[in-house]
Amino acid sequence: MNEKQIVKMILIILLFSLLIIFGLIVRNTYINKIKPINEKKVYLEKLKQNNKNIINKIKEENRKSKNIDNILKENKAKREQLEKKVYEKESNISGKVIYLTFDDGPSIYTNEILNILDKYKIKATFFVVCSNNLEEYTKKYIEKGHTIGLHSCTHKYSNIYSSEESYFNDLNYLSSLVEKYTGYKSKYIRFPGGSSNTVSRFNRGIMTRLSNKLKENGYKYFDWNIDSNDAAGANSNQIYSNVIGALENNNRNISMVLMHDTKSSTKDALDSIIKDALQMGYTFANINDYTPEVHHGINN
Numbered sequence: 001m002n003e004k005q006i007v008k009m010i011l012i013i014l015l016f017s018l019l020i021i022f023g024l025i026v027r028n029t030y031i032n033k034i035k036p037i038n039e040k041k042v043y044l045e046k047l048k049q050n051n052k053n054i055i056n057k058i059k060e061e062n063r064k065s066k067n068i069d070n071i072l073k074e075n076k077a078k079r080e081q082l083e084k085k086v087y088e089k090e091s092n093i094s095g096k097v098i099y100l101t102f103d104d105g106p107s108i109y110t111n112e113i114l115n116i117l118d119k120y121k122i123k124a125t126f127f128v129v130c131s132n133n134l135e136e137y138t139k140k141y142i143e144k145g146h147t148i149g150l151h152s153c154t155h156k157y158s159n160i161y162s163s164e165e166s167y168f169n170d171l172n173y174l175s176s177l178v179e180k181y182t183g184y185k186s187k188y189i190r191f192p193g194g195s196s197n198t199v200s201r202f203n204r205g206i207m208t209r210l211s212n213k214l215k216e217n218g219y220k221y222f223d224w225n226i227d228s229n230d231a232a233g234a235n236s237n238q239i240y241s242n243v244i245g246a247l248e249n250n251n252r253n254i255s256m257v258l259m260h261d262t263k264s265s266t267k268d269a270l271d272s273i274i275k276d277a278l279q280m281g282y283t284f285a286n287i288n289d290y291t292p293e294v295h296h297g298i299n300n
Contacts, residue, residue, distance in 0.1 A: 096282045098247070098255045099291065100124040101224065103151055103190060103231075105261035106137035113261050114144060116270050120278070123286035125222075126261065127151035127190040130174055135181045142182045147286040149188040149222070150174050157192060161200035167210055188287050189214055189221040196223065196296030207300040222287060223296040224258035226250075228269075231260055236268035243273050247280060255282070256294040 102113065105126060110133075117124055126141055127149035128134060141148050152160050153174040160170045171189070179185045191207070193199050200206050214221055226246040228239045243257055259266050274284070285291070 096250070096255070096280075097253065098257060098277055098282045098284050099287055100257050100259060100284060101127060101149070101190070101222070101287070102259050102261040102266075103127045104129055104155065106131050106133050107262040109264055109267045110137055110261045112267050113270060114140060114146075116267070116274070117146075118144065119271070120274050120284075122274060122284040123147070124284075125149050125188070125287040127188075128174070128178065129153060129155050130177065134177060138178050138181045138184075142184055145286075147188065147288065148178055148182070148184060148186045149190055149287065150178070150186050151190050152192050153177075155192050157197075157199045158202075160192065161203055161206050163203070164206070164209055164213060167206075168213075187219050189219050190223070191221060194223045194296055195221060196299050198299050201300050203300075205300060207298050211298060220293055221295070222256060222291075223294050224256045225252060225294055226255050226257045228257060228259045228266065230263045230266045231258075234265065236265045239265055239269040240272050243269075244276055247277055247282065254292055254294060 100117075100122070102110075102124060105128060110126075123145050125147040126137075128138065129151050130153040138148055150171060151174075153170045154160065160167045175186065191197065191210070195207055195211055197207065211221060226243060228234065229242050230239050234242060239259075247255060259270075261267070277284070
């Protein structure tokens with residue numbers, strides 16, 4: 001092999017080595033720089049697409065939410081129209097309307113009371129407290145078309161009437177539970193002991209202040225003009241006589257009857273009270289936005 005051939009061979013080897021080195025450099029550049037950049041581009045594209053999908057879903061949910069809000073507004077307007085018609089109809093039927101109201105429940109007797117009301121297709125109003133079965137029965141009240149009113153969570157006079165703040169803390173907690181369980185925000189109130197109670201006199205003027213503040217906050221409070229006296233321990237016969245006797249001597253258009261679904265005696269008297277009141281020409285109704293507020297004289 002002559003010198004020219006040797007030089008040529010050396011050049012070929014050098015060129016081949018350079019090609020290998022260049023190839024390795026290109027490969028490393030691709031692996032360490034270009035490939036990660038491409039992968040990031042793909043990842044960013046996926047993120048963009050995901051973001052676009054999320055934005056579209058948010059738009060769709062907002063659209064659904066607006067539709068639901070519109071439906072709720074329409075249903076509320078319809079309900080108010082129906083309540084107004086029902087009240088006008090009730091007021092025109094012999095002018096004698098009974099509102100059965102049950103305080104302090106729900107209790108172990110509530111289901112039987114609901115069954116009696118179902119039997120006569122009668123709607124009532126339940127002023128509830130924070131009992132253990134509140135969730136179960138507030139849902140039943142709504143399903144059956146009864147009205148939920150707010151009594152108090154604790155029913156402890158010394159606590160709820162100690163200050164306006166204490167009263168509304170108690171009331172708002174109960175209200176939040178009812179709304180959580182049913183989606184219904186009640187604005188109908190019955191004071192523990194009634195607005196005329198004297199047990200609150202340890203805090204002078206509290207009932208006057210609370211009654212005014214309830215009105216300012218859009219609530220309506222309801223006392224009663226017929227007392228079944230079940231809370232004082234009347235038996236079923238006495239409860240029947242107290243209610244029916246008051247209805248027989250009644251010259252009012254609106255009879256707001258105070259009862260307690262925590263009393264077995266009330267449950268035992270209820271069927272006869274309803275049956276005889278119907279025979280006397282009375283119409284039964286549950287409290288709604290058009291029900292006249294029955295108030296006692298405030299003593300504090």
